[in-house]
Amino acid sequence: MYLNWRQRLEQSPxxxxxxxxxxxxxxxxxxxxxAFWRNKTIVYDVLEGQPLSxxxxxxxxxxxxxxxxxxxxxxxxxxxxxxxxxGWLRYARCKQAQRRAPLPEQAKQSGSNCAFTALLDTHPxxxxxxxxxxxxxxKDKPYAQVLSPRAMFxxxxxxxxxxxxxxTRYPYTSPSIASESVRRYLKCREIELRLEQEVSQTKVIxxxxxxxxxxxxxxxxxxxxxxxxxxxxxxxxxDEQFIxxxxxxxxxxxxxxxxxxxxxGFCLVPTAHPNQDAMLTLIHRCLTPFTPNTPSLSCLQYAPxxxxxxxxxQEIPLTFSIVQLDNALAHYANSVTDILCKQMCxxxxxxxxxxxxxxxxxxxxxxxxxxxxxxRFAATTGAxxxxxxxxxxxxxxxxxxxxxxLFEEALSVTLANENVTPxxxxxxxxxxxLYVHLARQQMLPYVDPSTYHQWDPFRQxxxxxxxxxxxxHRAPHVNYMYARYHGAALTTALSAGQRDxxxxxxxxxxxFFKAVSDRGEALGKLVIENPWRRxxxxxxxxxxxxxxxxxLRIAREDPLSGLMHHLLTHRETPKIAxxxxxxxxxxxxxxxxxxxxxxxxxxxxxSSNQPTFSWSAQKALHRSKLTDEP
Amino acid sequence: MVNDVQLSQARxxxxxxxxxxxxxxxxxxxxxxxxxxxxxxKHPYLSEFHSRHEHLHAGLLEANPDVLAYTPQxxxxxxHHARYTPDVYVVMRNGKVRVIEIKPHGEMDEAKRLAIDxxxxxxxxxxxxxxxxxxxxxxxxxxxxxEIVQRLARAEAMDTxxxxxxxxxxxxxxxALTVGDLVDAGAxxxxxxxxxxxxxxxxxxxxxxxxxxxxxxxxxxxxxxx
Numbered sequence: 001m002y003l004n005w006r007q008r009l010e011q012s013p014x015x016x017x018x019x020x021x022x023x024x025x026x027x028x029x030x031x032x033x034x035a036f037w038r039n040k041t042i043v044y045d046v047l048e049g050q051p052l053s054x055x056x057x058x059x060x061x062x063x064x065x066x067x068x069x070x071x072x073x074x075x076x077x078x079x080x081x082x083x084x085x086x087g088w089l090r091y092a093r094c095k096q097a098q099r100r101a102p103l104p105e106q107a108k109q110s111g112s113n114c115a116f117t118a119l120l121d122t123h124p125x126x127x128x129x130x131x132x133x134x135x136x137x138x139k140d141k142p143y144a145q146v147l148s149p150r151a152m153f154x155x156x157x158x159x160x161x162x163x164x165x166x167x168t169r170y171p172y173t174s175p176s177i178a179s180e181s182v183r184r185y186l187k188c189r190e191i192e193l194r195l196e197q198e199v200s201q202t203k204v205i206x207x208x209x210x211x212x213x214x215x216x217x218x219x220x221x222x223x224x225x226x227x228x229x230x231x232x233x234x235x236x237x238x239d240e241q242f243i244x245x246x247x248x249x250x251x252x253x254x255x256x257x258x259x260x261x262x263x264x265g266f267c268l269v270p271t272a273h274p275n276q277d278a279m280l281t282l283i284h285r286c287l288t289p290f291t292p293n294t295p296s297l298s299c300l301q302y303a304p305x306x307x308x309x310x311x312x313x314q315e316i317p318l319t320f321s322i323v324q325l326d327n328a329l330a331h332y333a334n335s336v337t338d339i340l341c342k343q344m345c346x347x348x349x350x351x352x353x354x355x356x357x358x359x360x361x362x363x364x365x366x367x368x369x370x371x372x373x374x375x376r377f378a379a380t381t382g383a384x385x386x387x388x389x390x391x392x393x394x395x396x397x398x399x400x401x402x403x404x405x406l407f408e409e410a411l412s413v414t415l416a417n418e419n420v421t422p423x424x425x426x427x428x429x430x431x432x433x434l435y436v437h438l439a440r441q442q443m444l445p446y447v448d449p450s451t452y453h454q455w456d457p458f459r460q461x462x463x464x465x466x467x468x469x470x471x472x473h474r475a476p477h478v479n480y481m482y483a484r485y486h487g488a489a490l491t492t493a494l495s496a497g498q499r500d501x502x503x504x505x506x507x508x509x510x511x512f513f514k515a516v517s518d519r520g521e522a523l524g525k526l527v528i529e530n531p532w533r534r535x536x537x538x539x540x541x542x543x544x545x546x547x548x549x550x551x552l553r554i555a556r557e558d559p560l561s562g563l564m565h566h567l568l569t570h571r572e573t574p575k576i577a578x579x580x581x582x583x584x585x586x587x588x589x590x591x592x593x594x595x596x597x598x599x600x601x602x603x604x605x606x607s608s609n610q611p612t613f614s615w616s617a618q619k620a621l622h623r624s625k626l627t628d629e630p
Numbered sequence: 631m632v633n634d635v636q637l638s639q640a641r642x643x644x645x646x647x648x649x650x651x652x653x654x655x656x657x658x659x660x661x662x663x664x665x666x667x668x669x670x671x672k673h674p675y676l677s678e679f680h681s682r683h684e685h686l687h688a689g690l691l692e693a694n695p696d697v698l699a700y701t702p703q704x705x706x707x708x709x710h711h712a713r714y715t716p717d718v719y720v721v722m723r724n725g726k727v728r729v730i731e732i733k734p735h736g737e738m739d740e741a742k743r744l745a746i747d748x749x750x751x752x753x754x755x756x757x758x759x760x761x762x763x764x765x766x767x768x769x770x771x772x773x774x775x776x777e778i779v780q781r782l783a784r785a786e787a788m789d790t791x792x793x794x795x796x797x798x799x800x801x802x803x804x805x806a807l808t809v810g811d812l813v814d815a816g817a818x819x820x821x822x823x824x825x826x827x828x829x830x831x832x833x834x835x836x837x838x839x840x841x842x843x844x845x846x847x848x849x850x851x852x853x854x855x856x
Contacts, residue, residue: 327661341667341668342669345669347776347780348667351665353661
């Protein structure tokens with residue numbers, strides 16, 4: 001039903017309040033702006049209740065013109081929203097044009113104004129057929145066609161032919177058979193349907209946003225990994241020699257608090273495919289008090305007060321409530337759910353697949369990482385050989401200037417400084433300020449220090465059966481991951497009548513176990529058999545060695561050195577170099593201890609047929625003197 | 631009593647075992663759904679939930695003192711030769727057992743629902759279809775309880791008998807108390823046992839915490855359950 005402006009005001013009295021009107025942008029030209037303000041003032045005066053004759057006299061217009069203006073703003077179909085402020089603009093089209101005359105016929109030409117819209121309204125299936133074709137493409141159906149004007153025009157003519165549309169009626173009366181209208185319809189309708197689809201996809205995000213109404217700090221944590229396409233180098237100190245390595249991709253893992261956008265911690269691993277150990281390292285870093293080391297370069301400096309929240313653990317202990325992860329395989333690992341769900345009693349939320357925007361904050365943190373660090377060097381993955389951003393062949397031959405340690409320092413400084421950078425989104429306060437403020441105000445979960453210090457992501461507990469070959473006069477042992485562990489604790493357990501023993505192991509150093517009795521008392525230490533005792537190594541490394549022993553020809557007498565030798569032999573491959581770094585990191589206990597492979601007499605049966613690695617100072621130290629770095 | 635029609639409907643359902651034991655989620659389905667995991671109290675294992683509403687519903691079950699225990703994804707049925715796993719198996723304190731399916735708008739295939747209903751009735755189990763919307767209406771309460779469950783699970787080994795008696799005594803003498811009156815915001819370690827005692831009493835249904843509009847905070851009102 002058509003409503004004039006008075007009827008509209010009677011039905012919707014809230015339009016009396018001009019502040020509820022949608023207002024368009026003020027036009028740029030002087031004349032149009034003058035008309036705009038005049039029309040607005042007229043509407044305001046009328047809505048205030050002034051008689052039309054007074055208003056008309058004041059603006060030197062007729063009463064009919066005032067009524068016309070009011071109708072322009074408020075009149076229309078009762079089911080549709082009136083144009084409102086759009087009516088103040090000169091020449092703005094407020095009403096959708098409609099064709100009143102019948103469609104042109106060959107015998108009776110009547111012009112083709114709005115004929116295409118009328119055709120879509122008249123034809124029973126034409127619009128639906130065309131929309132179906134667009135939707136098929138947007139939903140990626142197997143039968144979908146490419147959305148080109150030609151394909152759409154084909155569908156248009158097919159639909160007309162299928163319904164036996166008279167050849168003497170529009171569009172066959174126009175020379176182009178409405179091809180331009182079809183093209184315009186395709187462009188507009190594609191955008192509309194795409195928007196509708198996006199809206200339905202964002203329902204998931206809205207659900208998450210809706211739940212954040214009552215959010216508190218540390219309620220939701222987002223964790224994700226990001227691969228960095230940046231080649232960097234590392235200089236391993238092995239047998240008192242510097243070994244320069246060129247590393248390929250690395251992955252940075254970041255944990256961020258949602259309510260305050262405060263970064264809880266990060267972890268850089270020299271691989272493109274982080275595993276569960278990388279996740280555990282990240283959680284460990286989030287929980288371990290952060291102590292900023294002095295950066296090796298003077299240009300890298302922590303801003304005053306910059307830290308990660310783990311540095312404030314005595315005041316605000318970190319407790320996770322909901323940890324949002326993506327569907328990476330490493331996130332489903334039992335060790336990850338064990339620390340997060342069973343030890344920290346948090347909820348792990350994996351979310352729907354293919355919805356990274358649900359964890360938009362952590363993706364935003366990766367933007368900071370790439371902007372500040374990785375994207376400032378020549379690209380290593382140029383799209384083609386002539387890519388100007390690609391690293392030149394000359395530089396590709398040598399280890400890059402940026403070292404892995406320096407890159408990690410830069411990341412640490414960037415992310416810690418991000419925590420103390422004021423943000424407009426947080427009302428001008430920095431994430432760390434807001435974090436501390438909210439943590440003091442809100443009722444966070446409290447954890448007593450003894451429980452907090454027991455949270456160790458690398459700790460793994462299991463029960464192992466005790467083996468004792470008495471007839472061979474051998475000491476009792478337990479088997480784990482292809483190796484035997486001995487210790488006096490097993491004798492104690494056997495004497496107490498236990499046939500199996502509970503052991504606690506550190507995933508990063510599987511050389512030793514702590515044996516625990518059924519009552520929870522410490523029984524002592526179990527030590528691995530000899531060939532595996534030289535270097536600290538993880539379970540993953542031992543598993544890798546056992547799987548690859550034959551393929552890599554690793555000597556069984558000293559498998560750990562054997563693996564290192566194999567990796568050193570093939571170190572030119574960036575992937576192997578990354579693996580070498582990871583193994584070196586384990587053996588040196590995070591660069592804390594020196595690693596010497598050819599330690600004579602350290603291990604019985606150290607392979608003498610292995611190639612000896614010696615490096616000339618000139619070769620090893622080129623571009624690699626850490627002290628000479630700028 | 632089960633009539634012939636119901637019996638014929640029940641015949642279209644087959645089950646190997648009706649013992650409630652959480653079925654491990656298929657790894658592919660874990661990726662496809664909105665998967666969540668949490669250690670709960672009335673299902674004292676790592677519980678798996680396939681949607682947000684299932685997770686919230688678990689929070690509501692924890693809040694309900696009439697619920698003795700529950701098991702998510704309890705067993706597998708074959709309805710018209712198609713596999714079907716109900717969402718929750720709830721044991722009430724009065725001995726009744728409810729098998730619940732959570733669906734958007736509470737809509738489920740009618741033939742399937744009748745068949746499952748008839749089959750479970752043979753074993754004295756009642757079958758219900760609950761709508762997501764009903765659960766979403768109590769979202770604040772559910773989320774607060776999920777958080778309390780986390781706090782209680784962390785403090786599982788603590789002995790709070792003395793503090794529980796003290797909390798009950800205070801609530802008897804001063805009925806209108808808030809959480810902030812019992813928990814010292816300045817020194818949480820001093821009142822930590824009292825806080826855990828309060829949650830345990832609420833979980834047992836002896837103390838009522840008002841989560842009608844606001845989640846758990848220092849201003850949450852407490853009262854003794856009558």
